[in-house]
Amino acid sequence: MSSHNIRISVNEKTYRSTVDSRITLLDFLRNDLSLTGTHVGCEHGVCGACSILYDGTPVRSCSLLAIQADKRQITTVEGLCNADGSPGVLQKAFCDAHAMQCGYCTPGMLISAHALLEQNSNPSADEIKESIGGNLCRCTGYIQIIEAVQLASQRLRNSR
Amino acid sequence: MRKSKSTNLRYISKKRRVIEDERFVCGTGKFVQDIQLSDTKHIAIVQSPYAKANIISINSKPASELDGVHAVLTGAELANHTDPIRFGLNLPNVTWYPLAVNMVRYVGEWVAVVVADNPYLAEDAAELVEVNYEALDPIIDPEEAYTDSKRLVHPEHGSNILYEGHFCWGPVEEDFAKSDFSLSFRVRWGRSSTVPIETFGVVAEWDEGREMLEIWASIQMPNFVELLASAMRIPLNSVRLHQDVDVGGSYGVKRGIKHAIIVSYLARKLRNPIRLIEDRLINMSSGDAHGPDRIFDTNIAFNKDGKVNSLKIRALDDAGAYPGRGPFQLAKPISAIVGPYKINSVEYDAISVTTNKTGQVPVRGFGQSPTNYMLETAIDRVARHLNQRRLDIRIKNLIKNDEFPYLIPSGSSYDSGDYLGVLQKTLDRADYENLMKRRKNARIDGRLAGIGLATCLEPGGGNNIFEYLMNPSAEITTFTEGCEIKVDPDGLITGVMGTTSSGQGHETLVATIIGEELEFDPALIRVVHADSLNAPVTRSPVASRMAIMLGSAAAGAAQKIKAKALAIAAENLGRPIEKLEYAEGTVFDQINTSHNISWSEICFIAHKAYHKLPHGMEPGMRAHNVFQVPGGGQLPDTDQRVQIYPCFSFQVHIPYVEIDQHTGKVSILNYFVGHDCGTQINPDIVRGMVIGGLAHGVGAALYEKFQYLPDGQFLNATFADYLMPSAYEIPMVTDIEHCTPSPLTSHGQKGSGEGGYLGAPAAISSAVNDALAPRGLSICELPMRSSIIEGLLNNGSTSQ
Known part of the structure; x- marks a missing residue:
C-alpha cells in the first residue's frame, strides 16, 4: 500500500x-x-x-x-459555524424551520444549500430543489428544508 | 385524565424550536459511528451469493493469515456459543442464527465475518474467505410458498407457512347476503421500506472486571436487550445498552439484533471493542431493511346507496427467510380493520409465509399502510361500481362526530375524531370543485389527469396484544412507558427517558410537557437518554406511541414533583396545601401572596434540610411515573376482539396528478393533507412527521421496491438502483391542521409518526387510477413505476 x-x-x-x-x-x-x-x-x-x-x-x-x-x-x-462554534445564519434557519428530524443528512444538506446561497442570494424554490436534488433525506420530505433555505436567504439579504 | 384547554397552554402546541436541532446543524450529533473506543477492531461480512444452498465447507485460512486480521468467525462457531435469536411467533422448529449454519436461505445471508484492524483490511480479508456451496432450488413466490410442500425454506418446520389465522367479527355471511352488491379485487403491496440514510451500526465492549457487556447501537427496537442477553446466555443485567446515541433515522427498521450478537460475542472472545457498521450493500441486501410484501384478496359488500356493510379480506404476506417481529405487521391492522368507516362485519384471513428472501422487519405503520391502501381501493371500487363520487361514498360511511367512542367489529373503541370536519376542511383548502375543473380542462387538452382521495386512521400507543393474537404463548397485555424527573439541589430539572430516539424529537417532547406542568421554560430543562440499566420502565419508541405514552408519563412525573413541592411548602409556610398556589416553582399563600417559598428554597430543603421536610418524607426531589396503555390489560374475548391501540389519529389526503402518456411518469402537481392528531405538543415536529411520512408514501407508491429475480437473485442493493424520492419528486404539500383531543392522554395528544405514510400510497393510487380511468385502465400494484404505467398505456399490459 x-x-x-x-x-x-x-x-x-x-x-x-x-x-x-x-x-x-x-x-x-x-x-x-x-x-x-x-x-x-x-x-x-x-x-x-x-x-x-x-x-x-x-x-x-x-x-x-x-x-x-x-x-x-x-x-x-x-x-459553517461561527468562530465560537455557534450556528451560522443558514444553520440557525434550519433550526427555526425544523428542517430536519434525525439530523443525519443535515450536514450534507447544509453544504449544498450554503454553496447555493454563495452564488444566488435569492433563490426560487425550484433553484433550491436543484441545489439539494443530490441530497437524500428520508425524514422530512424536503419541504421544511426548502423553507429553511428561503428563510436563510431572506435573513442574509436583510443583513446586507 | 384531564383535557387541557389550549388557550391556557404556555409551551404545548406553541411554535418553539426543537431542542435536538442545534447539535445536528453544527455537526455535533453523536451517532454510533462517532463513538471511538481505543483499539477497536472492525468487521467485514461474507455473504451468500445463493438464495438457497448447503454450505459444504468454509476455508478461512487465507483470510486469517493476512496481517492485521484477528479472527474469522463462522456460523458453526457462533452457534456453539450462543443461543438462536428468538422469534415473535411461536416457531420451535425454525432456527435463526446471525451467521448461517449449514444452509443459506437468501442472497446476501451472512456466512462469516472477518475481524481486522480497520474496515479496509477487513474487506480485503473477507474476499479471501472461500466458501463452497451446493446450490438448492429456492422458493421465491409467496403464493407458491404457501402451497409447496417440497421446496421448504426451513425443512424442519414442515411447511412454508409461518402463521395462518382466521378472524371473523360480526355476521359476515348475513351481511353479504343482504347487501345489494359485492365485488372482489386483488391489490399487491411491493416489498419496499423506509431505508434510513444512516445504515445500522453497533459497537460493543466486554468489561472483564464487571463481567458486563457495554453496547452502543443505532436501534429502534423493543426487546433488544432481552434478545441479546438471551442469545449471549448472560443475565439481562449484564448488558448495558447506551441509549444516548443519535439514531440516523429508523422508521421502524433499525433492529440490528444479529449484528449485536456477533459484535458482543467477538468483543467477549477477543477482549477488544468490536464495531460493525453496515455498508449500503449489506444494509439493503441483508440488514434489517425489507418491509411488508403483501397480496390482498378482498371482497366488499355494499348497498346501491353506497352504504358498505361487510368485508372479507385475505392477506398473504411474504416474510422472507427469518422474520423477527415482521409477521406481527399482519395484526396491527386488526385495530383499525374498518378504517374510519362504519362497516358492520369483517372476515380477515392473515397468512405469513417464508420464502428465500431477506427477512422482513417492521416498517413505519407496522402493516397499516398496505392495509389502508387495500381498504381505500375498496371504497374507490365501490364508487366506480355504483357510478357515484368517491367522496360521496366516504361521506356516507364515515363515522360521525357524535358516535365516539366508536366500537368497531374487531374490538377497538376509537377514542375521538371529527372525520367529516377534517374532510371538509381539506376539501375547502384544496378547492375541490376547482380541482375537478382543472382535471376536466386537462382531459379536454388530452392530458391524463387524476385526483386522489384517501383517508386513513393512525392507531397509536398500542399495548402489544397483537402479539398474543398471533402467538398465544405470549401473554403480554401492556406496553408501558416511564419517565423520571430529577430536580437537583439548585432547582434545575432533568427529564430521563429510557430509549434511543431516531428523529422524533423526544427530548423536546419531554421538556415541553415537563415545562408545561411545572411552568418552567422547556429550553432550560435537560432531557437525557438513560442506559438500559438506569432507564425508567420502557418499551421502545415505536407505534406512534411516544407523545401518547412518554408524554403522559412525563406529565404524571411532573405532577408528582409538583405535589412534593407543595407538601414541602405547606410544611414550611405553616398552611394547608389547599390554601396554597403554585406558580412557576414558587408556592404562595393564596390569601397573603407575600407569604411564599421559592423553588430554590424548596429544592434545597428537599435535598439538604431534612429538619424542614414534612415528617417521614423521603428526601430528594425525583419522581418516576409509568403510564399504562389506556384500555390495555385485557386478553381478547372468545371472538378475538380486543382493544389494541388506545388513540386514533385521522388524515385526509388529496393529491392532484398528471401522467405523461409517453413515459408513464406520474407528476404530483398538488398535494393537500388534512391531519388530526389531537393536541400537538410541538407543531413543527408534527408537521415534519406528516410531510416526511407522506414522502415515504410517495416512494412506496411510485418508486421503491426490493427486486428479486425468479431464481432469488437480489437486484437493487444500492441507492442507484433502489429509487427513493429526492426533492424533485416530493410535491409542495399543503398541510391542514385540525385538533380533536384524545380523552385518554395527558394533554389530548395522539400519535403522528405514521399517518402520512398510511395515507399517501392509497391517495396516490387513487389519483393514478382516476387519471387512467378514462382509458378504461387500472393499476392495482405498488409501486406504480413509470415503466409499468407506460406498458399499460401503450400495450395494455402491466408487465415491466
Missing part, C-alpha cells in the same frame, strides 16, 4: 498528514481529523450525506480519495 504526504486546509486550518492512497477523504476527515459532522450514507456518491466544499464546490467526500485533496481548501459542516 503506497502512502503519500498531503497538506490539506480544512475549515481554514492546515493539516499535514501521511495517508494510504486508498483512504477516502470522508474517512480521513472523520477518523484522522475527528471531524465527525460529515456523515457516511451510501458510500457510492448518491445520497449526499458526506458532502463537503472542495475549493468552494460541493462534492461527495466518499467518492474522493484523501490524496486528491492535497493542497485543496475543504469546508465541512463544522466550518
Whole structure:
C-alpha cells in the first residue's frame, strides 16, 4: 500500500498528514481529523450525506480519495459555524424551520444549500430543489428544508 | 385524565424550536459511528451469493493469515456459543442464527465475518474467505410458498407457512347476503421500506472486571436487550445498552439484533471493542431493511346507496427467510380493520409465509399502510361500481362526530375524531370543485389527469396484544412507558427517558410537557437518554406511541414533583396545601401572596434540610411515573376482539396528478393533507412527521421496491438502483391542521409518526387510477413505476 504526504486546509486550518492512497477523504476527515459532522450514507456518491466544499464546490467526500485533496481548501459542516462554534445564519434557519428530524443528512444538506446561497442570494424554490436534488433525506420530505433555505436567504439579504 | 384547554397552554402546541436541532446543524450529533473506543477492531461480512444452498465447507485460512486480521468467525462457531435469536411467533422448529449454519436461505445471508484492524483490511480479508456451496432450488413466490410442500425454506418446520389465522367479527355471511352488491379485487403491496440514510451500526465492549457487556447501537427496537442477553446466555443485567446515541433515522427498521450478537460475542472472545457498521450493500441486501410484501384478496359488500356493510379480506404476506417481529405487521391492522368507516362485519384471513428472501422487519405503520391502501381501493371500487363520487361514498360511511367512542367489529373503541370536519376542511383548502375543473380542462387538452382521495386512521400507543393474537404463548397485555424527573439541589430539572430516539424529537417532547406542568421554560430543562440499566420502565419508541405514552408519563412525573413541592411548602409556610398556589416553582399563600417559598428554597430543603421536610418524607426531589396503555390489560374475548391501540389519529389526503402518456411518469402537481392528531405538543415536529411520512408514501407508491429475480437473485442493493424520492419528486404539500383531543392522554395528544405514510400510497393510487380511468385502465400494484404505467398505456399490459 503506497502512502503519500498531503497538506490539506480544512475549515481554514492546515493539516499535514501521511495517508494510504486508498483512504477516502470522508474517512480521513472523520477518523484522522475527528471531524465527525460529515456523515457516511451510501458510500457510492448518491445520497449526499458526506458532502463537503472542495475549493468552494460541493462534492461527495466518499467518492474522493484523501490524496486528491492535497493542497485543496475543504469546508465541512463544522466550518459553517461561527468562530465560537455557534450556528451560522443558514444553520440557525434550519433550526427555526425544523428542517430536519434525525439530523443525519443535515450536514450534507447544509453544504449544498450554503454553496447555493454563495452564488444566488435569492433563490426560487425550484433553484433550491436543484441545489439539494443530490441530497437524500428520508425524514422530512424536503419541504421544511426548502423553507429553511428561503428563510436563510431572506435573513442574509436583510443583513446586507 | 384531564383535557387541557389550549388557550391556557404556555409551551404545548406553541411554535418553539426543537431542542435536538442545534447539535445536528453544527455537526455535533453523536451517532454510533462517532463513538471511538481505543483499539477497536472492525468487521467485514461474507455473504451468500445463493438464495438457497448447503454450505459444504468454509476455508478461512487465507483470510486469517493476512496481517492485521484477528479472527474469522463462522456460523458453526457462533452457534456453539450462543443461543438462536428468538422469534415473535411461536416457531420451535425454525432456527435463526446471525451467521448461517449449514444452509443459506437468501442472497446476501451472512456466512462469516472477518475481524481486522480497520474496515479496509477487513474487506480485503473477507474476499479471501472461500466458501463452497451446493446450490438448492429456492422458493421465491409467496403464493407458491404457501402451497409447496417440497421446496421448504426451513425443512424442519414442515411447511412454508409461518402463521395462518382466521378472524371473523360480526355476521359476515348475513351481511353479504343482504347487501345489494359485492365485488372482489386483488391489490399487491411491493416489498419496499423506509431505508434510513444512516445504515445500522453497533459497537460493543466486554468489561472483564464487571463481567458486563457495554453496547452502543443505532436501534429502534423493543426487546433488544432481552434478545441479546438471551442469545449471549448472560443475565439481562449484564448488558448495558447506551441509549444516548443519535439514531440516523429508523422508521421502524433499525433492529440490528444479529449484528449485536456477533459484535458482543467477538468483543467477549477477543477482549477488544468490536464495531460493525453496515455498508449500503449489506444494509439493503441483508440488514434489517425489507418491509411488508403483501397480496390482498378482498371482497366488499355494499348497498346501491353506497352504504358498505361487510368485508372479507385475505392477506398473504411474504416474510422472507427469518422474520423477527415482521409477521406481527399482519395484526396491527386488526385495530383499525374498518378504517374510519362504519362497516358492520369483517372476515380477515392473515397468512405469513417464508420464502428465500431477506427477512422482513417492521416498517413505519407496522402493516397499516398496505392495509389502508387495500381498504381505500375498496371504497374507490365501490364508487366506480355504483357510478357515484368517491367522496360521496366516504361521506356516507364515515363515522360521525357524535358516535365516539366508536366500537368497531374487531374490538377497538376509537377514542375521538371529527372525520367529516377534517374532510371538509381539506376539501375547502384544496378547492375541490376547482380541482375537478382543472382535471376536466386537462382531459379536454388530452392530458391524463387524476385526483386522489384517501383517508386513513393512525392507531397509536398500542399495548402489544397483537402479539398474543398471533402467538398465544405470549401473554403480554401492556406496553408501558416511564419517565423520571430529577430536580437537583439548585432547582434545575432533568427529564430521563429510557430509549434511543431516531428523529422524533423526544427530548423536546419531554421538556415541553415537563415545562408545561411545572411552568418552567422547556429550553432550560435537560432531557437525557438513560442506559438500559438506569432507564425508567420502557418499551421502545415505536407505534406512534411516544407523545401518547412518554408524554403522559412525563406529565404524571411532573405532577408528582409538583405535589412534593407543595407538601414541602405547606410544611414550611405553616398552611394547608389547599390554601396554597403554585406558580412557576414558587408556592404562595393564596390569601397573603407575600407569604411564599421559592423553588430554590424548596429544592434545597428537599435535598439538604431534612429538619424542614414534612415528617417521614423521603428526601430528594425525583419522581418516576409509568403510564399504562389506556384500555390495555385485557386478553381478547372468545371472538378475538380486543382493544389494541388506545388513540386514533385521522388524515385526509388529496393529491392532484398528471401522467405523461409517453413515459408513464406520474407528476404530483398538488398535494393537500388534512391531519388530526389531537393536541400537538410541538407543531413543527408534527408537521415534519406528516410531510416526511407522506414522502415515504410517495416512494412506496411510485418508486421503491426490493427486486428479486425468479431464481432469488437480489437486484437493487444500492441507492442507484433502489429509487427513493429526492426533492424533485416530493410535491409542495399543503398541510391542514385540525385538533380533536384524545380523552385518554395527558394533554389530548395522539400519535403522528405514521399517518402520512398510511395515507399517501392509497391517495396516490387513487389519483393514478382516476387519471387512467378514462382509458378504461387500472393499476392495482405498488409501486406504480413509470415503466409499468407506460406498458399499460401503450400495450395494455402491466408487465415491466
